[in-house]
Amino acid sequence: MMIKSHPGEGLLYQYASGDLSAAMTLVVGTHIDMCKACRQTVCEIEQKLCEENLDTLVSVASTTMSKSQCDQMLEAIFASSACNKQAHQPNEMLSLEGRRFTLPRTLAHNSHRIGEWSKLVGKLWRAPLTLDNGNQTNLIYMAPGAKLPEHTHKGKEATLVIDGVFNDEQSEYRDGDFILLDPSRTHTPETQDEDCLTLATLDAPLHFTSGISRLLNPFSQLFFR
Ligand SMILES: [Zn+2]
Secondary structure, eight states: OOOOOOOOHHHHHHHHTTOSOHHHHHHHHHHHHHOHHHHHHHHHHHHHHHHHHHHHHHHHHHHHSOHHHHHHHHHHHHHTSGGGOOSOOOOEEEEETTEEEEEOHHHHHTGGGBOOOEEOSTTEEEEEEEOTTSOEEEEEEEOTTOBOOOEEESSOEEEEEEEEEEEOSSOEEETTOEEEEOTTOOBOOBOSSSOEEEEEEESSOEEEOSGGGGGGHHHHHHHHO
């Protein structure tokens, strides 16, 4: 199945140069596990960055390191490049509500950080995934027929579909689709006949905008952070 929604090239560039927050790195990195096209793009960006920086690096290193230390360092740099990363390595399983999900590599490596699942309003489940520096992402599970109340975001929200399908007013999103929402956009994610597991990061709590769900605003901090 084709992934149709990808991180922009700017975001991939920031990913390759290590300029993203830990939370965003996890979400983008997991997309890259699932997406051959973005893996290729990041590979090309890394090669370019590497070429740009290599001369400087070598001249600095050669004044402070022995030849063999320098060679070792370069070897380590090339070995860590995205170009050499294998997309498919042993994956870990996640069980929830009688369903089993295969976690992509980057997420599987962080599975020990996944906290307790808690049931939210409606047919939604959420588990926090807290990274070393306190950055938080959330795994959100939507059972079939689930609906998140209409809301806006104070910060940018990145959502990645790990497994399943959900839709909002704009489109339908499936396995591997990466959605970046800016603060101005209101949206109402929902599932139809299928369920959906997503990984999401938020810079700021959700702000519910419609009807009775406005009452949730005082609690959105608890729900999604
Ligand atoms: Zn992609």
